[in-house]
Amino acid sequence: MTDGRQQVRQAPRWYDDEAGPVVRPYAMTRGRTTSTTEHRLDLIALVVPEPAAHDPGRDQTLSPEHVEIVERCSTTPQSIAELAAGLDLPVGVIRVLVGDLVDDALVHVTRPVPPAELPDVSILREVINGLRAL
Amino acid sequence: MVFGRSSRRETPVEPVTLKILVAGGFGVGKTTLVGAVSEIKPLRTEETLSEAGRPVDDLDGVESKSTTTVAMDFGRITLREDLVLYLFGTPGQDRFWFLWDELAQGALGAVVLADTRRLEDSFAAIDYFERRGIPFTVGVNCFEGADEFPAETVRAALDLDPEVPLMMCDARRRESVKSVLVAVVEHALVRSTREREPAAT
Numbered sequence: 001m002t003d004g005r006q007q008v009r010q011a012p013r014w015y016d017d018e019a020g021p022v023v024r025p026y027a028m029t030r031g032r033t034t035s036t037t038e039h040r041l042d043l044i045a046l047v048v049p050e051p052a053a054h055d056p057g058r059d060q061t062l063s064p065e066h067v068e069i070v071e072r073c074s075t076t077p078q079s080i081a082e083l084a085a086g087l088d089l090p091v092g093v094i095r096v097l098v099g100d101l102v103d104d105a106l107v108h109v110t111r112p113v114p115p116a117e118l119p120d121v122s123i124l125r126e127v128i129n130g131l132r133a134l
Numbered sequence: 135m136v137f138g139r140s141s142r143r144e145t146p147v148e149p150v151t152l153k154i155l156v157a158g159g160f161g162v163g164k165t166t167l168v169g170a171v172s173e174i175k176p177l178r179t180e181e182t183l184s185e186a187g188r189p190v191d192d193l194d195g196v197e198s199k200s201t202t203t204v205a206m207d208f209g210r211i212t213l214r215e216d217l218v219l220y221l222f223g224t225p226g227q228d229r230f231w232f233l234w235d236e237l238a239q240g241a242l243g244a245v246v247l248a249d250t251r252r253l254e255d256s257f258a259a260i261d262y263f264e265r266r267g268i269p270f271t272v273g274v275n276c277f278e279g280a281d282e283f284p285a286e287t288v289r290a291a292l293d294l295d296p297e298v299p300l301m302m303c304d305a306r307r308r309e310s311v312k313s314v315l316v317a318v319v320e321h322a323l324v325r326s327t328r329e330r331e332p333a334a335t
Contacts, residue, residue: 042240043179043208044151044220077148079220081208085177110148119152119242121330123217124323127152127242130213131316134171134308 035099046077158247159255163305164223172209243318244270269322
C-alpha cells in the first residue's frame with residue numbers, strides 16, 4: 001500500500017495523454033479556477049436570470065459561454081450540473097462563469113437546503129406525493 | 135453597465151431543488167436506475183480533480199493511469215413546478231470518494247444499489263452513509279440469471295440496521311424505481327420527525 005502511494009507520488013507527470021487537454025477549459029475563465037463569490041455553488045443550485053440579463057445593452061465583455069448560460073436559463077432556471085452537461089464543460093469552469101454573471105448582477109443563484117439541515121417535513125411529504133403521482 | 139428597465143419576460147419560478155444519491159458498485163445499474171425515472175436522458179458532467187496522486191484502483195493493467203476528470207451521471211424529476219428532484223449517480227470507484235462529500239452535502243437521502251452476486255461492492259457505500267447519518271435504502275437489483283435470495287438473507291449479509299429499508303427492485307422499471315425512491319424519502323421523513331420530537335421518557 002505504502003509502496004503504491006510512493007510510486008504515484010514519484011510519477012514525473014500527474015496526468016497522462018489520455019486525460020486530454022487539461023488546461024484549455026480554464027482558458028475560458030482566463031485561468032481562474034475559483035470564483036470570487038463567497039459560497040461554493042452547489043451542483044443543484046439553480047441559475048436564475050435577472051431582468052438586466054435581457055437588456056441588449058448588457059455587459060459587452062461577456063464571452064459566448066456566459067451568453068449561452070444566460071440563454072439556457074432564461075426559459076427554465078438550470079442547475080449548475082445541467083449547465084455543465086449542456087455546455088460540455090467541467091463543473092469548475094461553470095462555477096467560475098456563473099460567479100462572473102452573479103458579480104455582474106445578470107443572474108442570481110438559488111441556495112439549496114443548507115447542509116446539516118434536513119429539509120422541512122412538509123417538503124418531504126410533498127416529494128413522496130409527487131413521486132407517487134409520477 | 136446599464137441596467138435595463140423591467141423585463142419583457144416573466145420571471146421564471148424558482149423551484150426548490152433536492153437531491154438523492156444513487157450509490158453502489160461499478161456496473162450495478164446506477165445509470166439505468168436514474169434513466170428509468172428521469173425526465174431527461176441521464177446527463178453526464180465532469181468534475182476536474184483538484185488533487186493528484188490519489189491511491190489508484192487495484193484493477194490490473196490500469197494502475198499507472200491517473201485520470202484528471204471524473205464523470206457523474208444525473209437525472210431530473212420535476213415533481214411540481216416549484217419542486218425539482220435531482221438524482222446523482224455517485225462515481226463508482228473508491229478513489230473518487232472525496233467527491234462524494236460534496237455530493238452528499240444537503241442530500242435528502244440515498245439509494246444503495248446492490249447486486250447479490252457482488253454484494254461486497256456495496257459495503258463501502260453503506261458504510262459511508264451510515265457514518266454520515268444520511269438516510270438510505272438498499273435496493274437489490276434483480277438481475278436476470280442471478281440467484282434470488284430472500285430479503286432477510288441479504289439484510290443479514292449486509293449487516294443492516296433494522297430500520298434501514300431493503301427492497302428487491304428492477305432498475306430498468308420505472309414503477310420499481312419509484313417505489314425505491316419513495317422508500318428513501320419515507321425513511322428520511324421518519325428520521326426527521328424523530329429527531330424533531332425527542333422521544334418522551
